[in-house]
Amino acid sequence: MKVAVLSFAHERAATYAQLLHDMPDVELLVADPDGAAEDPARGSATARRLGARYVGSWDELFALRPDAVVVTSEVDRRRELVERAAGAGAQVLCEHPPAVDEADARAMVRACEDAGVRLSFASPACFGPAFAAVRKEITEGEVLGGLTAVHGAYNRPRPAGAEAARSGALGTNAPPVFDMVDAVLGGIPAEQVYAQSNSVLGAEPGVESAALVTVRYADGTVVSVDCSWGPADSGPAVGGPALTFIGERASVEFTAAPRLLGGFDAATSRERWGTRGDDPYAVMLGEFVAAVRQGSGAGPDGAAALRTLRIIQAARASARTGQPVELAVPVTVQP
Amino acid sequence: MRQLEIALIGAGLIARMHLEAWIGAGASVRVHSLDGRAAELAAEFGAKAVDSLAEALDGADAVDICSPTGTHRDIALAAIAKNVAVVCEKPLAADVTEAEEIVGAAERAGVPVYPAHDIRFAPAFARLHELVAEGRLGAGTVARFTVAGYHPRPWTGHASVESGGILTDQMLHGVDIAYWLFGDVVRVHAHYQGEIAAPAPQGTAAVGTAVLTHASGALSQVVSRWTPTPQPPIRVTYHVSGTGGTIVHDSEWPQEIQVSGGPAGTFGYYGESPFSSEIREFAQALRGGPEPRLVSHDALAAVRITQAAARSAWTGRAVELPVKGAAA
Numbered sequence: 001m002k003v004a005v006l007s008f009a010h011e012r013a014a015t016y017a018q019l020l021h022d023m024p025d026v027e028l029l030v031a032d033p034d035g036a037a038e039d040p041a042r043g044s045a046t047a048r049r050l051g052a053r054y055v056g057s058w059d060e061l062f063a064l065r066p067d068a069v070v071v072t073s074e075v076d077r078r079r080e081l082v083e084r085a086a087g088a089g090a091q092v093l094c095e096h097p098p099a100v101d102e103a104d105a106r107a108m109v110r111a112c113e114d115a116g117v118r119l120s121f122a123s124p125a126c127f128g129p130a131f132a133a134v135r136k137e138i139t140e141g142e143v144l145g146g147l148t149a150v151h152g153a154y155n156r157p158r159p160a161g162a163e164a165a166r167s168g169a170l171g172t173n174a175p176p177v178f179d180m181v182d183a184v185l186g187g188i189p190a191e192q193v194y195a196q197s198n199s200v201l202g203a204e205p206g207v208e209s210a211a212l213v214t215v216r217y218a219d220g221t222v223v224s225v226d227c228s229w230g231p232a233d234s235g236p237a238v239g240g241p242a243l244t245f246i247g248e249r250a251s252v253e254f255t256a257a258p259r260l261l262g263g264f265d266a267a268t269s270r271e272r273w274g275t276r277g278d279d280p281y282a283v284m285l286g287e288f289v290a291a292v293r294q295g296s297g298a299g300p301d302g303a304a305a306l307r308t309l310r311i312i313q314a315a316r317a318s319a320r321t322g323q324p325v326e327l328a329v330p331v332t333v334q335p
Numbered sequence: 336m337r338q339l340e341i342a343l344i345g346a347g348l349i350a351r352m353h354l355e356a357w358i359g360a361g362a363s364v365r366v367h368s369l370d371g372r373a374a375e376l377a378a379e380f381g382a383k384a385v386d387s388l389a390e391a392l393d394g395a396d397a398v399d400i401c402s403p404t405g406t407h408r409d410i411a412l413a414a415i416a417k418n419v420a421v422v423c424e425k426p427l428a429a430d431v432t433e434a435e436e437i438v439g440a441a442e443r444a445g446v447p448v449y450p451a452h453d454i455r456f457a458p459a460f461a462r463l464h465e466l467v468a469e470g471r472l473g474a475g476t477v478a479r480f481t482v483a484g485y486h487p488r489p490w491t492g493h494a495s496v497e498s499g500g501i502l503t504d505q506m507l508h509g510v511d512i513a514y515w516l517f518g519d520v521v522r523v524h525a526h527y528q529g530e531i532a533a534p535a536p537q538g539t540a541a542v543g544t545a546v547l548t549h550a551s552g553a554l555s556q557v558v559s560r561w562t563p564t565p566q567p568p569i570r571v572t573y574h575v576s577g578t579g580g581t582i583v584h585d586s587e588w589p590q591e592i593q594v595s596g597g598p599a600g601t602f603g604y605y606g607e608s609p610f611s612s613e614i615r616e617f618a619q620a621l622r623g624g625p626e627p628r629l630v631s632h633d634a635l636a637a638v639r640i641t642q643a644a645a646r647s648a649w650t651g652r653a654v655e656l657p658v659k660g661a662a663a
């Protein structure tokens with residue numbers, strides 16, 4: 001199976017390339033023709049290091065008919081690449097956000113639908129068996145009863161690079177969390193979004209480093225999460241989202257990066273902290289590639305990403321005005 | 336030193352803890368309640384029972400109000416009128432108007448009001464505040480507080496959903512800590528879910544979710560829950576962040592003693608009871624010692640914030656709170 005990594009603009013592109021390259025039945029293609037001014041050879045260098053095929057232009061890449069692509073370009077190039085991938089019949093795994101504008105995101109979703117291509121989003125916490133078990137349990141409602149409220153946090157530190165300054169903590173940390181909630185709620189749309197933010201932690205004035213977002217969904221579920229950046233060196237404990245699902249009878253806590261080991265590490269003079277070590281990105285890519293092979297889908301789809309995008313845009317508007325934003329609930333999905 | 340004379344009002348759940356703490360602080364206590372339990376409670380701790388509020392207040396240094404929240408105002412005003420200092424269980428009053436009446440009357444009379452927010456005396460919260468006050472957290476960014484507990488009895492009394500019902504009661508704990516750490520709150524948004532109106536049966540489940548914006552720019556999230564079953568026992572957590580790092584706590588972390596199997600809550604050790612340290616601090620203040628860590632204005636601020644949360648949950652809007660001294 002041919003899987004292409006499209007662009008190295010995103011911080012995780014090289015990780016994805018490595019993980020795909022390590023899969024026995026995947027032929028990795030790497031393309032980064034737009035390069036970066038400061039590092040024009042970043043894509044070709046990675047390809048060379050991995051012994052993977054580097055492709056010098058988008059035309060050439062799509063002419064090779066990849067079975068699937070991973071879109072890790074700058075945000076404003078994602079629409080074009082997703083549309084081209086759809087045109088070439090390649091299944092797509094795209095980084096968040098799909099686009100800056102909702103209209104662009106809609107166009108991407110439509111292009112994939114029209115081409116019969118599954119558009120998936122890179123929300124690692126939505127993949128994997130533990131989260132699947134939580135989803136199943138909540139859907140069945142036997143232990144929890146009806147879901148009432150969800151609270152939690154995703155405090156990943158600020159990612160390096162200029163993109164994080166553009167998107168702020170809401171842009172980097174809210175999508176994985178709201179994708180998880182969307183998966184649990186089965187796509188029920190948000191009805192009211194309230195957010196407050198500050199830039200106390202960041203060195204960059206005007207870039208929000210802390211944000212609390214509260215969403216009420218059309219079925220009445222209330223979700224309130226802390227999407228703030230954690231301290232730069234805060235370690236593996238903040239490696240993944242942690243959410244508490246509160247039901248009428250009981251509650252369930254889900255931790256994407258649970259502690260497995262403790263102790264003391266003399267080399268760093270720090271407390272030892274170890275998780276079980278299933279790399280969430282490896283799990284995600286594994287499920288994505290398996291789904292491509294089976295012709296099915298894995299993870300949040302285009303419609304889910306659109307719902308998440310609407311929540312984040314409403315959160316930004318709410319943080320500006322200090323009042324909740326009411327979202328029109330599409331008639332077709334009203335319960 | 337002359338022994339403090341305390342008029343303890345109420346002989347219920349919380350009155351017992353206060354009584355034990357007053358005796359421990361060396362005070363002499365007269366107990367008054369309406370349910371006929373005062374005599375038995377008093378006898379247990381070597382205190383005495385009296386038949387009326389007037390009798391209790393007569394010659395007392397302080398009243399300690401441990402009766403239901405709806406009765407706080409009248410009892411506090413009666414004490415203030417007799418120049419008797421007021422210690423009062425949380426919340427200071429059922430709404431902002433009543434709380435303002437108490438604080439206003441006390442100020443005019445020059446009588447101190449010490450609100451019993453025991454959470455400020457719980458070791459994990461007292462240490463948290465110390466660290467923050469020492470500057471170890473740096474500038475505060477975001478704090479999250481959760482409290483989940485079972486209410487052991489049906490809720491008597493009347494409280495509408497609009498008033499915030501049984502949630503404002505518990506939410507006050509998290510709100511008070513947020514205010515203590517990060518200061519004045521200028522904006523509140525909240526959702527209240529579940530069976531929150533009182534009267535309500537035992538095992539009532541409810542969730543409150545509030546976001547507070549502090550004047551400093553710091554943010555707090557408070558999640559407050561009444562759980563339908565006694566198990567698991569009360570659970571309290573916080574996660575507080577600032578430019579200097581994070582401070583976290585979970586009441587489920589094992590302390591000195593951890594019991595496995597058998598009935599839960601059989602025994603354990605969690606340090607000195609918060610009620611003991613609280614009452615000791617109030618007793619010292621009543622004897623002319625330093626001002627306690629919280630006074631009337633803190634209680635009023637907490638009631639203002641929980642009432643704003645109730646109002647937000649009711650109207651679906653964020654509620655702005657005026658800040659003293661800020662330009663309009």
Ligand SMILES: NC(=O)c1ccc[n+]([C@@H]2O[C@H](COP(=O)([O-])OP(=O)(O)OC[C@H]3O[C@@H](n4cnc5c(N)ncnc54)[C@H](O)[C@@H]3O)[C@@H](O)[C@H]2O)c1
Nearest residue numbers: 345346347348349368369370401402403404406424425426
């Ligand atoms: N700090 C906490 O965590 C906490 C916990 C529980 C209760 N409380 C507060 O403590 C107060 C009492 O709660 P409780 O659970 O102990 O109640 P309770 O029902 O167990 O006891 C109330 C007592 O007050 C007496 N009483 C009622 N009206 C009276 C009146 N007008 N004059 C004299 N006595 C009167 C009753 O006879 C009874 O003895 C409430 O304000 C509540 O919010 C605080």
